[in-house]
Amino acid sequence: MKQLSDLFEVLHDDGGSAPAAEPTSVVCPKCGSLWWTYYGKTPDGRQKFKCKEPHCRHPFTAEPRGRRIDEKTKRVVLRMLGEGIPPRKIIKFVPDIKLRWIYELKRRVKNDR
Numbered sequence: 001m002k003q004l005s006d007l008f009e010v011l012h013d014d015g016g017s018a019p020a021a022e023p024t025s026v027v028c029p030k031c032g033s034l035w036w037t038y039y040g041k042t043p044d045g046r047q048k049f050k051c052k053e054p055h056c057r058h059p060f061t062a063e064p065r066g067r068r069i070d071e072k073t074k075r076v077v078l079r080m081l082g083e084g085i086p087p088r089k090i091i092k093f094v095p096d097i098k099l100r101w102i103y104e105l106k107r108r109v110k111n112d113r
């Protein structure tokens with residue numbers, strides 16, 4: 001889809017920042033919009049974005065394609081799940097991950113048993 005990638009280039013050619021993530025893999029986790037701007041970096045060096053939808057303006061960090069989450073985060077979340085903490089509370093402690101991901105992990109743990 002060459003046309004689509006051209007469109008993305010136009011869409012994101014407003015900030016002048018060097019792209020750190022593949023634009024096509026980045027969507028706003030809150031509203032699903034592809035209309036965002038680069039928004040600095042996290043302390044651990046990951047690219048931050050900010051949704052440009054007027055009704056949203058949600059700042060977020062992009063998950064790499066394939067949604068790889070580091071083992072430390074995974075362990076922490078697994079432990080919280082093991083202690084019966086609801087996903088909606090976990091996400092407050094671990095803000096980098098998506099609620100959907102926690103549910104997915106929870107389901108996977110259940111299936112393992």
Ligand SMILES: [Zn+2]
Nearest residue numbers: 028031051056
């Ligand atoms: Zn948004």
